[in-house]
Amino acid sequence: MQRKRRGKKLMGRIVNPTLMRMGMNAIKKNVDSYGSNYRKAKSTLARYSNEAISAKGEAVDAMINQVLCYESVMDMFIVVAESMIKDCDEMSIRVGNEYLNEDSILAMLEVQKNIRQRCSERIDDYRHKQTQFATAAPLAEHCRMQVNLNSAAKERADVAITALNNKIKKIDEIESNTNNLFLESKSALAELNKCISELDKSGKGGFTYDNMPAWAVAMNSDLLDKYTKSMLSKGRLNEDFVKKFSNLTIAEMTPVEKAVYNKYTDFLLFDAKPEDMNKVVKHYYKKTWYGSMQCRKSAYELKELLDIRTNMYCMTSAEGVDSKVLERCTILKIALSRDDTFKVGKIHLSKGHYKYTYTKHTMSSLNNASPLPSKETYTTFHVFETPSICADQVSRAKAEYLKNLLRKDNSETIANGVVSVIETGISIGMPEMKVGGKISNEILKACTKKIADSSKYKEDFGIDSNGIATISNNFDLRASLATAKTNEGDLIYNLYPTKGTLDKINFYNEVFKNYNKKEIDLNYILENPEKVNKKLTNLEVKMKTNPYQYKGEPCKKISDLEYEYYKSFRLNK
Numbered sequence: 001m002q003r004k005r006r007g008k009k010l011m012g013r014i015v016n017p018t019l020m021r022m023g024m025n026a027i028k029k030n031v032d033s034y035g036s037n038y039r040k041a042k043s044t045l046a047r048y049s050n051e052a053i054s055a056k057g058e059a060v061d062a063m064i065n066q067v068l069c070y071e072s073v074m075d076m077f078i079v080v081a082e083s084m085i086k087d088c089d090e091m092s093i094r095v096g097n098e099y100l101n102e103d104s105i106l107a108m109l110e111v112q113k114n115i116r117q118r119c120s121e122r123i124d125d126y127r128h129k130q131t132q133f134a135t136a137a138p139l140a141e142h143c144r145m146q147v148n149l150n151s152a153a154k155e156r157a158d159v160a161i162t163a164l165n166n167k168i169k170k171i172d173e174i175e176s177n178t179n180n181l182f183l184e185s186k187s188a189l190a191e192l193n194k195c196i197s198e199l200d201k202s203g204k205g206g207f208t209y210d211n212m213p214a215w216a217v218a219m220n221s222d223l224l225d226k227y228t229k230s231m232l233s234k235g236r237l238n239e240d241f242v243k244k245f246s247n248l249t250i251a252e253m254t255p256v257e258k259a260v261y262n263k264y265t266d267f268l269l270f271d272a273k274p275e276d277m278n279k280v281v282k283h284y285y286k287k288t289w290y291g292s293m294q295c296r297k298s299a300y301e302l303k304e305l306l307d308i309r310t311n312m313y314c315m316t317s318a319e320g321v322d323s324k325v326l327e328r329c330t331i332l333k334i335a336l337s338r339d340d341t342f343k344v345g346k347i348h349l350s351k352g353h354y355k356y357t358y359t360k361h362t363m364s365s366l367n368n369a370s371p372l373p374s375k376e377t378y379t380t381f382h383v384f385e386t387p388s389i390c391a392d393q394v395s396r397a398k399a400e401y402l403k404n405l406l407r408k409d410n411s412e413t414i415a416n417g418v419v420s421v422i423e424t425g426i427s428i429g430m431p432e433m434k435v436g437g438k439i440s441n442e443i444l445k446a447c448t449k450k451i452a453d454s455s456k457y458k459e460d461f462g463i464d465s466n467g468i469a470t471i472s473n474n475f476d477l478r479a480s481l482a483t484a485k486t487n488e489g490d491l492i493y494n495l496y497p498t499k500g501t502l503d504k505i506n507f508y509n510e511v512f513k514n515y516n517k518k519e520i521d522l523n524y525i526l527e528n529p530e531k532v533n534k535k536l537t538n539l540e541v542k543m544k545t546n547p548y549q550y551k552g553e554p555c556k557k558i559s560d561l562e563y564e565y566y567k568s569f570r571l572n573k
Helices: 017-052 058-094 102-132 137-178 183-204 214-231 239-246 255-270 274-283 297-316 323-335 387-405 408-429 437-452 454-461 465-474 501-514 522-527 529-545 558-572
Strands: 285-287 293-295 341-350 353-362 372-380 478-484 492-496 548-550 553-555
Touching: 017 058, 058 137, 058 183, 058 214, 058 255, 102 137, 183 214, 214 239, 214 255, 239 255, 239 274, 239 297, 255 274, 255 297, 255 323, 274 285, 274 323, 274 341, 293 297, 293 341, 297 323, 297 492, 297 522, 323 341, 323 353, 323 372, 323 478, 323 492, 341 372, 387 465, 387 478, 465 529, 465 558, 492 522, 501 522, 501 529, 501 558, 522 529, 529 558, 548 558, 553 558
Parallel strands: none
Antiparallel strands: 285 293, 341 353, 353 372, 372 478, 478 492, 548 553
16 A cells, blocks of 8 residues: 655555565565575574583573574564565455556546536436426427436446445555554564664673573563464464474474474374364475375474373373373374375274374385385274273284284285295296196295294284283283274384373382392383383293292282282272
């Protein structure tokens, strides 16, 4: 919207969409350039402050606070820049496509009003004359025709006046709709300039920020508020927000960004709907040069934080743990870790549980053949409150999974494939030799026997079923489970603690210390269940020859320990 002076007179408003869009694009380009440079600088500073944060000393503290102030200023500028770019886009939309000059419109409006006035006067005059010349037919007819002609001209003037008034109204609406654009950015930039001046003064005298200055604290509070508000739109995740954080590693985040990142994680666990989770999955993958999809580094960090937050929830929740929270965590971890992704998939709810369906690629058996795309679906299950029921559920799922892998048609397929390879090899190396039926059958039996011997293949499927039950029961762990639709998919389970898990860990650590065995912690159990299971197995071997004395009661087996622990627990209660 433009107003100019012509001499002493203030000119009318002008809306020139072409020039205004050119101006908005120039502002966007300029602001984006500054914003990009600030992002790079901020990322470098954030890495530096994150690494230096563990250092000690007053000088170090002052330096870190100084860096955090610079981070805050840069962060605020980036937020302001993003706001300005949005305002530019909004301005470009709201100005419309019509050139509007208020002075020209008002001049034309005046002309049309005069025409209407003259026509009205002539209509009245000719109607009066028509009455006077009622006895003179030719004159009366002439007056009637003039009335009609002027009425038509008046109607045209009325249409033009309405159209011109609408143009004025449109100018008013554009002005009203754009008046508030850039005001917030203008105010923020003015405040930023003050803060930059403060930083400039401090820089000349050395690092003087023993504590964060009031303006920096206020700015960080304002930033947190802005980030939090930008996270959601009508109660659902804002895609621009997700995109922003998918391109940030934790090392590149400022303290304010880390704070809102925690809120983002909580939303995913406790409030996210499939549409929210799909935005996350979409942006946390990137396309590789050979056409497949690859998880960003930020995806692995998000998975870790989801796990940490879920563990805290499980161990501190005053009420019963919601199965949906654990299922969300599991399905998101699955969706953000598919290294074989050819096309990113979608999460949806089916019969109260989450499903993730994506397109994966499998390598062809033919040399130099392109990967073969195929669909895979993972489905979560209800997570029970009782660890023993969870353990039984995983055990059954593992048994079913193993059974499906070893079913007859699958074994035959594998065995036939092996025979085919052997026959091909012989035909190339010794073309004169043919593989007879007897040899083929022996190969088939050997392959089938090897495949069917599950004890040799436990490593392929993770910890065995009995081991899961042991770990889950002994350390009061819940298991969140997801199964694949096809035989080529994995059986996935995640272990989560309960309120009693830390007490059980402390209990078993006392037992381990008694036998000079290394103690364990929660992370070790969750990350290495196979090793913990082996550790318990070895412990039981020791206990058979040298029983553990628990409150005067000898324990020769793990089950004895469990019985005495819970007996003591009930008595103390």
